[in-house]
Amino acid sequence: MPSLLQFVTLLAGASSAAGLAVPQQRDAGTCRKTKVAVLGAGVAGVTATQALSNASVTDFLLVERNGYLGGRVAHTTFGKKADNTSYTVELGANWVQGLGSPGGPENPIWTLAKRYGLNNTYSNYSSMLTYDHTGYVDYTDIMDEYDDAYDIAAADAGFLLSNNRQDPSARTGFSLAGWKPKKDMHAQAVEFWNWDWETAYAPEDCSFVFGISGDNLTFNQFSDENNYVWDQRGLNAFIYGEASTFLVENDPRLLLSTTVTNISYSDSGVTVTLEDGECIEAEHAICTFSLGVLQNDVVDFEPPLPRWKVDAIESFEMGTYTKIFMQFNETFWDEDVQYFLYADPQVRGYYPVWQSLDAPGFLEGSHILFVTVVGSESYRVEQQSDEVTLAESMAVLRLMFPNITVPEPTAFLYPRWSLEDWAFGSYSNWPVGMTLEKHQNLRANVERLWFAGEANSAEYFGFMHGAWFEGQEVGERVAAALGANSTAYTKSGRGHHNTSSAMAHYDVLHGTTWLKEYNAENGWPVSSFVDYDTSSD
Ligand SMILES: Cc1cc2nc3c(=O)[nH]c(=O)nc-3n(C[C@H](O)[C@H](O)[C@H](O)COP(=O)(O)OP(=O)(O)OC[C@H]3O[C@@H](n4cnc5c(N)ncnc54)[C@H](O)[C@@H]3O)c2cc1C
Ligand SMILES: *[C@@H]1O[C@H](CO)[C@@H](O)[C@H](O)[C@H]1NC(C)=O
Ligand SMILES: *[C@@H]1O[C@H](CO)[C@@H](O)[C@H](O)[C@H]1NC(C)=O
Ligand SMILES: *[C@@H]1O[C@H](CO)[C@@H](O)[C@H](O)[C@H]1NC(C)=O
Ligand SMILES: *[C@@H]1O[C@H](CO)[C@@H](O)[C@H](O)[C@H]1NC(C)=O
Ligand SMILES: *[C@@H]1O[C@H](CO)[C@@H](O)[C@H](O)[C@H]1NC(C)=O
Ligand SMILES: *[C@@H]1O[C@H](CO)[C@@H](O)[C@H](O)[C@H]1NC(C)=O
Ligand SMILES: *[C@@H]1O[C@H](CO)[C@@H](O)[C@H](O)[C@H]1NC(C)=O
Ligand SMILES: *[C@@H]1O[C@H](CO)[C@@H](O)[C@H](O)[C@H]1NC(C)=O
Numbered sequence: 001m002p003s004l005l006q007f008v009t010l011l012a013g014a015s016s017a018a019g020l021a022v023p024q025q026r027d028a029g030t031c032r033k034t035k036v037a038v039l040g041a042g043v044a045g046v047t048a049t050q051a052l053s054n055a056s057v058t059d060f061l062l063v064e065r066n067g068y069l070g071g072r073v074a075h076t077t078f079g080k081k082a083d084n085t086s087y088t089v090e091l092g093a094n095w096v097q098g099l100g101s102p103g104g105p106e107n108p109i110w111t112l113a114k115r116y117g118l119n120n121t122y123s124n125y126s127s128m129l130t131y132d133h134t135g136y137v138d139y140t141d142i143m144d145e146y147d148d149a150y151d152i153a154a155a156d157a158g159f160l161l162s163n164n165r166q167d168p169s170a171r172t173g174f175s176l177a178g179w180k181p182k183k184d185m186h187a188q189a190v191e192f193w194n195w196d197w198e199t200a201y202a203p204e205d206c207s208f209v210f211g212i213s214g215d216n217l218t219f220n221q222f223s224d225e226n227n228y229v230w231d232q233r234g235l236n237a238f239i240y241g242e243a244s245t246f247l248v249e250n251d252p253r254l255l256l257s258t259t260v261t262n263i264s265y266s267d268s269g270v271t272v273t274l275e276d277g278e279c280i281e282a283e284h285a286i287c288t289f290s291l292g293v294l295q296n297d298v299v300d301f302e303p304p305l306p307r308w309k310v311d312a313i314e315s316f317e318m319g320t321y322t323k324i325f326m327q328f329n330e331t332f333w334d335e336d337v338q339y340f341l342y343a344d345p346q347v348r349g350y351y352p353v354w355q356s357l358d359a360p361g362f363l364e365g366s367h368i369l370f371v372t373v374v375g376s377e378s379y380r381v382e383q384q385s386d387e388v389t390l391a392e393s394m395a396v397l398r399l400m401f402p403n404i405t406v407p408e409p410t411a412f413l414y415p416r417w418s419l420e421d422w423a424f425g426s427y428s429n430w431p432v433g434m435t436l437e438k439h440q441n442l443r444a445n446v447e448r449l450w451f452a453g454e455a456n457s458a459e460y461f462g463f464m465h466g467a468w469f470e471g472q473e474v475g476e477r478v479a480a481a482l483g484a485n486s487t488a489y490t491k492s493g494r495g496h497h498n499t500s501s502a503m504a505h506y507d508v509l510h511g512t513t514w515l516k517e518y519n520a521e522n523g524w525p526v527s528s529f530v531d532y533d534t535s536s537d
């Protein structure tokens, strides 16, 4: 599709230069009018707008504070190649997680990664060496112990879900399954690698049932593969590609570099106020701001959101995941290996997961290594200076490679997700004590103000595909609320949800959710017990 790709390039170029926003001529004191205001142009916002467009709702405005499409799918230039040009590295989302298996459903992000030819490579979690403060130490046998206990825990979580039992923490679930890392720092590193590195939280802070069911729904339903995207256009090339199916060049319906400050809503419409004082009057609005943005009160809602909504927003967790990139003048680590796991003797999660982009199939010859921290270590590292983080991480590398003179990096960079006021964190996580009904309150619309985004996906929270499914569903629901011709879109959606109505919410919450309430109306169209993978023995 050369013409489409060419257009994508044009669109990307235009956005990074002057922005696609076109100031509208209008009388002072009046708001610009539209049928649907889609707030935020990340995966959810762009997908919601595409769903509207698919249902022939073309009177929309897509409002985004950044100067690009993609939100938390964000990249930057880093380091140098031999020809002195830079590499592109992803600061946010990086893996397509759970691809799809023959005969089974496919992750929509994988479909799009293939459609736009994104360069990606299978992340081989067995291509890993283990270290501690004494250097290389093989403790991979502990991985097998974890895996055995995890299988027991997963079945236990399934029992709790199907029998309407109280949800404990993942820590409790693991302990009951016989996994107790306690004071063994090697075991703690193994646990971090298997759990925190995905959820951005320690097992103490995670729902057992929804942590396990979430893992099932992505990795059993689609496939257990995680493919790392290293495409030098940036991962958001797929978002530009999809946007180009419903936006034209310099489309006046796309307002980049435009910040929303106030949202006033009722049962007859929504008025959105922008930072520059301008306003948009819409019949409906879809807010896709991150959970972190909603929790940090950066947007003022009028009237204030109801108690049931605020309770859900404050209950869900926003995690932070920080990738710290380093480029060296040489590859002093094993260039065939993808991962290097470090167990610190004192602090769990202290510069634990090191990943090589020099490994076969990635950015070979780049000499780029990055280390990931999450949770409280992310908050600590993101608050301190580059110099302090550089010194700490280099000290760890020198412990891991005691026999090598580890050179200082030639480039060093990391994002500070917890401090970005358009994200306030990386992605959401399900805490202990939140039921499916309370989560449904996170999703539900309040009058004509609708919500979408990764956190709103009960089944795929945290993932790009969660943002995609929520964007699609809410776009379809709003199109239905506008009385649009529905035959065009019910087929593309999973077709389970009730598009004829507003989303259910619960004014009164109970301690648990009955199995029969795990249904599409509560955001649970697919069972977490189904294993679509027919390729294994
Ligand atoms: C470090 C990191 C690693 C990740 N790794 C993966 C991964 O490997 N695989 C995976 O599937 N997912 C991963 N994710 C999660 C994935 O990025 C998100 O689930 C997904 O991109 C969220 O999309 P969204 O549309 O819900 O939200 P967002 O992308 O946050 O979109 C919301 C948009 O709203 C805009 N906005 C916010 N406030 C305002 C305002 N006041 N006015 C106007 N606009 C505003 C924001 O700028 C943003 O563009 C990762 C995320 C991070 C940060
Ligand atoms: C819109 O329709 C196109 C073409 O059928 C499809 O590829 C795309 O996934 C649809 N978008 C959504 C959000 O359903
Ligand atoms: C890259 O930059 C260095 C330093 O400026 C210079 O010496 C070298 O010749 C450049 N290499 C190329 C290929 O341009
Ligand atoms: C993953 O890495 C391990 C260890 O190096 C290797 O044995 C295995 O063949 C690799 N798997 C794939 C699919 O590349
Ligand atoms: C997760 O999947 C496993 C394996 O299919 C199953 O035994 C377990 O019951 C499932 N757990 C949940 C919570 O869905
Ligand atoms: C994708 O990978 C191919 C093969 O390595 C390479 O030639 C091409 O430049 C890459 N494209 C991008 C955009 O990363
Ligand atoms: C927007 O919210 C701020 C902060 O609450 C408030 O002071 C201001 O009056 C609001 N503006 C509008 C237009 O509602
Ligand atoms: C480092 O050197 C010491 C002492 O010579 C040796 O015992 C050890 O095995 C070496 N470690 C590695 C990782 O090569
Ligand atoms: C990398 O830099 C170090 C000094 O920091 C130097 O000793 C080493 O020889 C350099 N390696 C290469 C391949 O140039």
Ligand SMILES: *[C@@H]1O[C@H](CO)[C@@H](O)[C@H](O)[C@H]1NC(C)=O
Pocket (backbone or CB within 6 Å): 485, 486, 487, 488
């Ligand atoms: C709805 O759309 C379908 C398919 O595009 C079309 O055949 C049908 O006539 C439309 N119905 C109405 C009422 O517009």
Ligand SMILES: *[C@@H]1O[C@H](CO)[C@@H](O)[C@H](O)[C@H]1NC(C)=O
Pocket (backbone or CB within 6 Å): 498, 500, 501
């Ligand atoms: C859809 O929602 C409406 C309003 O809540 C309800 O009356 C109707 O029975 C629902 N339909 C289905 C199929 O669930």
